[in-house]
Amino acid sequence: EAGVTQFPSHSVIEKGQTVTLRCDPISGHDNLYWYRRVMGKEIKFLLHFVKESKQDESGMPNNRFLAERTGGTYSTLKVQPAELEDSGVYFCASSQGRGRIDEQFFGPGTRLTVL
Amino acid sequence: GQQLNQSPQSMFIQEGEDVSMNCTSSSIFNTWLWYKQDPGEGPVLLIALYKAGELTSNGRLTAQFGITRKDSFLNISASIPSDVGIYFCVRAGGTSYGKLTFGQGTILTVHP
Numbered sequence: 189e190a191g192v193t194q195f196p197s198h199s200v201i202e203k204g205q206t207v208t209l210r211c212d213p214i215s216g217h218d219n220l221y222w223y224r225r226v227m228g229k230e231i232k233f234l235l236h237f238v239k240e241s242k243q244d245e246s247g248m249p250n251n252r253f254l255a256e257r258t259g260g261t262y263s264t265l266k267v268q269p270a271e272l273e274d275s276g277v278y279f280c281a282s283s284q285g286r287g288r289i290d291e292q293f294f295g296p297g298t299r300l301t302v303l
Numbered sequence: 304g305q306q307l308n309q310s311p312q313s314m315f316i317q318e319g320e321d322v323s324m325n326c327t328s329s330s331i332f333n334t335w336l337w338y339k340q341d342p343g344e345g346p347v348l349l350i351a352l353y354k355a356g357e358l359t360s361n362g363r364l365t366a367q368f369g370i371t372r373k374d375s376f377l378n379i380s381a382s383i384p385s386d387v388g389i390y391f392c393v394r395a396g397g398t399s400y401g402k403l404t405f406g407q408g409t410i411l412t413v414h415p
Contacts, residue, residue, distance in 0.1 A: 295345050
């Protein structure tokens with residue numbers, strides 16, 4: 189079974205440009221999460237989808253970030269316009285939404301560098 | 304907001320040595336998780352703890368949920384080179400179902 193995949197693996201853009209990150213969750217997983225780790229900080233929650241609906245977007249830093257999950261399958265996270273402080277690694281995770289632990293499976297991340 | 308204090312920040316050990324790391328919080332947890340991130344990969348769940356005082360093992364890994372529900376430790380026995388990576392203590396759920404709160408991580412380096 190394929191794991192969570194993310195594209196691209198790396199992205200280098202200039203301040204002010206737009207970048208779109210994509211996440212493909214494990215097939216059948218209703219829950220999809222975005223996290224990010226900026227330099228020197230801990231991994232922080234951004235938002236949580238249940239199917240196509242946003243369950244919790246309390247971690248989104250500002251309105252330059254837009255996440256979508258049309259059709260409840262893959263998700264995109266767009267940053268527009270990008271700022272220097274947006275640099276970091278963006279992780280996507282998915283889970284079934286059932287069971288005692290509802291384990292979240294993480295993708296390898298997208299490393300975003302804003303110059 | 305919720306904050307986890309994880310220590311040590313980094314460890315450099317020889318292969319075969321035992322390792323211990325811990326995590327504390329100012330608030331009570333209902334679930335502690337320990338994740339490991341290998342270089343170039345995303346975090347992977349190692350151990351989940353649900354009850355105060357619970358001691359759980361996964362191979363050479365042992366983790367305990369503190370009695371006060373505000374702390375946890377992770378031990379690795381007889382370390383091997385593939386133990387290299389970043390270990391995170393993680394809080395699950397809380398005010399938002401599904402949201403994970405990560406500690407700062409412990410970077411482990413194992414010298415052969």
